Amino acid sequence: xxxxxxxxLLAALLLTIPTVVQRLxxxxxxxxxxxxxxxxxxxxxxxxxPELTFDEILADFKNAGVQSISLEPDTVSSxxxxxxxxxxxxxRMQEYLLLTQQDxxxxxxxxxxxxxxxxxxxxxxKVIEGYFEEQHTFTLNDDEYLFIPGSADTILSTxxxxxREVIKxxxxxEMMVIPRIGxxxxxAQLERVKDDLLAIKQDGVDKVLFSGKEVPFSxxxxxxxxxxxxxxxxxxELISIEFNPLDGLNQLAYLNDLNLVxxxxxxxxxxxxxxxxxxxxxxxxxRNLRAFFLNLDQKKYEQALPVLQNLQAEIDLDLPASFARGxxxxxxxxxxxxxxxxxxxxxxxxFLTLVAQSIFQNKKLTLLALSGVAxxxxxxxxxxxxxxxxxxxxxxxxxxxxxxxxxKKEPEKKGYLVKSYxxxxxxxxxxxxxxxxxxxxxxxxxxxxxxxxxxxxxxVPIIFVAAYAIWMNINLLSKTEVGYWRTLIESILKxxxxxxxxxxxxxxxxxxxxxxxxxxxxxxxxxxxxxxxALLEQILYVRPRTKEFxxxxxxxxxxxxxxxSYPKGYYFLLIPGVIGFLSLVNTFTHLHIPLLIxxxxxxxxxxxxxxxxxxxxxxxxxxxxxxxxxxxxxxxA
Numbered sequence: 001x002x003x004x005x006x007x008x009l010l011a012a013l014l015l016t017i018p019t020v021v022q023r024l025x026x027x028x029x030x031x032x033x034x035x036x037x038x039x040x041x042x043x044x045x046x047x048x049x050p051e052l053t054f055d056e057i058l059a060d061f062k063n064a065g066v067q068s069i070s071l072e073p074d075t076v077s078s079x080x081x082x083x084x085x086x087x088x089x090x091x092r093m094q095e096y097l098l099l100t101q102q103d104x105x106x107x108x109x110x111x112x113x114x115x116x117x118x119x120x121x122x123x124x125x126k127v128i129e130g131y132f133e134e135q136h137t138f139t140l141n142d143d144e145y146l147f148i149p150g151s152a153d154t155i156l157s158t159x160x161x162x163x164r165e166v167i168k169x170x171x172x173x174e175m176m177v178i179p180r181i182g183x184x185x186x187x188a189q190l191e192r193v194k195d196d197l198l199a200i201k202q203d204g205v206d207k208v209l210f211s212g213k214e215v216p217f218s219x220x221x222x223x224x225x226x227x228x229x230x231x232x233x234x235x236x237e238l239i240s241i242e243f244n245p246l247d248g249l250n251q252l253a254y255l256n257d258l259n260l261v262x263x264x265x266x267x268x269x270x271x272x273x274x275x276x277x278x279x280x281x282x283x284x285x286x287r288n289l290r291a292f293f294l295n296l297d298q299k300k301y302e303q304a305l306p307v308l309q310n311l312q313a314e315i316d317l318d319l320p321a322s323f324a325r326g327x328x329x330x331x332x333x334x335x336x337x338x339x340x341x342x343x344x345x346x347x348x349x350x351f352l353t354l355v356a357q358s359i360f361q362n363k364k365l366t367l368l369a370l371s372g373v374a375x376x377x378x379x380x381x382x383x384x385x386x387x388x389x390x391x392x393x394x395x396x397x398x399x400x401x402x403x404x405x406x407x408k409k410e411p412e413k414k415g416y417l418v419k420s421y422x423x424x425x426x427x428x429x430x431x432x433x434x435x436x437x438x439x440x441x442x443x444x445x446x447x448x449x450x451x452x453x454x455x456x457x458x459x460v461p462i463i464f465v466a467a468y469a470i471w472m473n474i475n476l477l478s479k480t481e482v483g484y485w486r487t488l489i490e491s492i493l494k495x496x497x498x499x500x501x502x503x504x505x506x507x508x509x510x511x512x513x514x515x516x517x518x519x520x521x522x523x524x525x526x527x528x529x530x531x532x533x534a535l536l537e538q539i540l541y542v543r544p545r546t547k548e549f550x551x552x553x554x555x556x557x558x559x560x561x562x563x564x565s566y567p568k569g570y571y572f573l574l575i576p577g578v579i580g581f582l583s584l585v586n587t588f589t590h591l592h593i594p595l596l597i598x599x600x601x602x603x604x605x606x607x608x609x610x611x612x613x614x615x616x617x618x619x620x621x622x623x624x625x626x627x628x629x630x631x632x633x634x635x636x637a
Contacts, residue, residue, distance in 0.1 A: 002357065005350040012347025013430065016437045019340050020595070023440055026332050027594045033284050033319075034291045034328035035312070036068040036178060036263075037061060039166060040078075045301040047081055052301055054166070058173045060305055065312040065325055068176040070209055070293070073193050074163055076116070076128075077156040084122040088115040088145075089152050108136055113149040114156070128160060131192070159189055161196045171204045176327065178239070182211035183218055190216055194227060201234045206327075207261060207291075209239040210246055218248030228255025237330055239263050239291060240447070242283070250448050258442040261328045262592070263291035270298075270307055277314035278534065285320055286542060288445060288592050290328035320541070336440045338381075341389075344437040345377035348392050351434060355399040359406055386449065393435045394453040397589055400431025401461045401581035405556060405574045406468060411564035420560050421613075425606055428581050432588040436595065444591035451589040457582050465578045469571035540604055542597055545583050548605035549612060552580015557613025558620060580609060 042057050061069075072078075079085045088096075093115050094105055109115075115138060118124040125135075125146050132155075138145040148155050162179055170177045181197055184190040194216060197208065208231060210216070217223035228251070231238075238260040240249055253260050264283045268276050283289040294311070298304035316325075349370065356369035373392070380388040404424040410416055435451070443449040536543035556577030563570040584605065587598050 002354070005354050005357075009347050009350040009354070009430065012343045012350065013433055015343040016340055016347070016433070019336050019344075019437045019440050020433070022334055023436070023445075024595050026334055027288065027445070028322075028596070030288075030290065030329065030331050031323045032290065032326040032328055033280075033323055034067045034176075034326065035065060035280075035315075036070050036291060036293045037066050037296065037308075038070045038072075038293070040072060041296055041304075042069070043078070043081065044299070045304065048300055054169055057301065058169060058175065061308075062173055062175060064305070064309045065316070066175070066294075066308070067326065068178050069166075069170050070178045070180055071162055071166060071170075072180045072211065073159040073161055073196065075156065075160060076114075076158055079122075079124070079160065080156075084119055085124050086117045086119060087156065088117075089113075090115070093140075102140075108134075108149065109138060109147055111149040112151065113147055114152055115145040115147050117143055117145050131158065131160065131189075159184060159193050161193075162200050164200070167200060167205065171202075175204075176207075177205045178207050178209050179205065180209045180211050181216055183214045183216045194230070198230060198234050201236065206235065207237040207239050209241075209263070209293075210249070212246075214247035215249050215252050218246075224248055224251060225255060228252050232256045232259070237261055241265055241293075242287070242289060242447075253443075253446070253448050258333065258446060258448065259330050260446050260448070261291050261330055262287075262289045262446060263293055264289045265293040265295065267295045267297060268307060268311055270303075273307060273311050274314060277311055277318060280315050281318045281320075282537070284323060286593060286597050288331075288594055331442055331445055333442055334440075335442075336437065340437065342381065344434055345380065345392070347434050348396055348438070349373045349377055351430060352395060352399055355403045358403060358408065389438045390452050393438045393451060393589075394456065396431045396434050396438075397451075397453070397457050397585050398460050400428050400585050401457075401578050402464050404428045404581045405465060405559075405578045409560065409563050411560075417557065417560045421557060421610060424556065424581065425584075428584050431585055435585070435588060436591075439591055447592045451591055454586060454589060457586050457589070461578045461582045462575060466575050469575060472571045473568050542601045542604075544601055544604035544608055545587065547583040548580045548602075549608040552577055552583060553605065553609025554613040554616050556580055557610060558616045561617045561620065580605070 042054065045057065046052050046054065058069075074082075076085070076087065080087050090105070090109070090111065090113050093109075097104060116124055132148050132150075134149050136147045138147045159182075167177050177200075179197055179200060181193055184193065215224070217227045232255060236256070236259075238249070238253055238256055240246070240253070240260055240262050242262060242264045244265070264279070264287075266276055266279055280292050283292070294308070296304045296308060298307060352373045353366060353370040357366045360366065373395070376388055376392055379385075380392075404427040407420070407423055407427065409420055413419075439449075439451060441449075444451075533543050555573050559570050559573035559577050562573070584602055587593070587602055588595075590598075
């Protein structure tokens with residue numbers, strides 16, 4: 001049975017090569033990155049310096065390497081900031097009339113609201129025609145005002161339309177415009193802005209960026225479907241913001257045929273130019289991000305421009321030659337043919353059955369694993385539900401590191417250490433391959449769909465190997481030793497808790513907390529480690545993972561070395577050893593990371609981890625053993 005399963009597994013790996021190659025080709029074909037600056041920032045600079053023109057800013061931006069300007073719909077407030085209108089509240093108008101000894105306001109002008117006067121040739125009344133349910137004309141000293149009853153804050157924040165003059169100015173410089181739209185509370189407002197968004201679509205206005213925490217019509221399935229179809233027909237690409245999940249974006253992305261670009265937003269100050277440049281470069285090469293939104297916080301343009309120029313220069317200096325500045329775009333559409341998925345499922349069945357057979361060495365448990373996995377695979381082929389693929393991928397991700405470290409060892413054979421290390425890496429690689437094939441498609445590259453269960457990968461293998469180590473050590477004990485340990489455990493359980501017990505528990509808890517706090521995107525690293533990481537990235541292109549090359553793999557090599565001479569220690573060293581392999585597998589479950597980057601990073605970890613492991617072996621033989629011998633001699637004396 002074992003040979004048959006191995007044959008099926010090898011066949012599955014060979015037949016699914018096209019899926020892996022296709023993903024590599026698609027990722028490598030998309031290397032254009034785009035930097036974006038919000039128009040709102042530029043308008044603030046022009047307010048600060050009335051002599052500054054938008055054309056000057058655009059010329060400087062283009063020379064500095066900015067490709068796009070994001071544009072929100074004008075509001076009553078932004079029109080006032082542009083000095084196109086003057087807005088006066090009801091209370092201020094009433095005060096003015098009293099001070100100038102003019103007639104008091106009468107109905108309907110006594111209501112709370114805003115009096116709005118169009119400056120120069122701007123016709124506010126024409127622009128907002130139909131926007132407000134109630135509006136009245138008011139004349140004061142031969143000047144006409146439009147009175148809009150209601151809350152001043154609500155009126156000021158009312159979206160009007162996208163500024164056509166701004167769009168034309170940007171497009172004339174051959175830069176691009178990225179309109180933004182939010183999920184406005186009033187349906188009429190949302191419909192108007194949506195229609196305006198569709199109306200401004202043209203060459204150079206190709207992507208849409210969302211504001212707030214949800215996409216338009218997110219709470220209205222029918223409206224969301226219609227909106228998705230409309231922007232798809234118009235030819236818009238969507239933009240998702242990293243670390244800023246939006247309600248409804250996933251549904252909208254599927255309605256738009258996964259035509260989506262991933263964006264990273266960052267604040268840029270005079271003090272963080274180098275750090276910001278590193279973030280941009282790292283995000284581009286390591287996380288498949290192609291658009292970067294630059295939030296410049298400088299109040300004056302003469303302060304902001306040097307910051308922008310220096311940032312872009314540092315990005316160009318650090319950006320790999322394979323990348324280019326330009327129009328960011330989504331990845332070419334690809335999907336996995338059903339027969340390829342079926343081959344991968346056969347591979348998963350064989351892989352997990354071999355794991356059960358190797359670890360449990362129990363025929364019933366092996367058959368149970370075989371039948372259970374086969375049933376899940378059959379269910380997927382019938383139902384075509386991605387959650388089944390994710391469950392099987394998680395099972396492989398949990399099983400691969402466990403099998404890698406618990407594979408039967410033969411320490412008496414020649415070349416045992418190298419062969420055992422290579423086998424463990426090979427088992428992990430097979431598991432990784434199956435996961436990559438099972439979870440392939442644009443939805444995974446773009447982060448629309450994700451691998452589920454990352455936290456379990458960091459917990460389950462460690463617990464399993466720890467339990468296995470304890471069990472195997474118990475089996476190694478003689479009857480006398482078993483009685484001794486049973487008595488010891490009973491005395492510990494009955495003992496009173498004293499301070500040093502609490503200290504030991506606290507230390508173990510802190511180590512565990514630190515381990516889990518470093519897991520995921522929110523983990524914080526010490527400053528010295530960040531500096532070392534940056535240095536490694538400069539030298540190696542990508543840095544290997546600390547948990548792999550400094551912890552997991554070296555301890556696994558040491559465990560292999562002492563397997564024959566010190567089996568009790570061997571089993572317990574497998575506990576830190578499995579960390580390297582679970583981290584290795586976990587690297588490839590982050591499906592938005594380019595496959596070549598994960599391969600390169602893992603290759604470094606495997607090689608460096610093995611070398612450091614050999615150093616540990618040398619220290620064990622030449623330092624540790626001598627220290628133990630000295631301690632024993634002095635203890636016996």
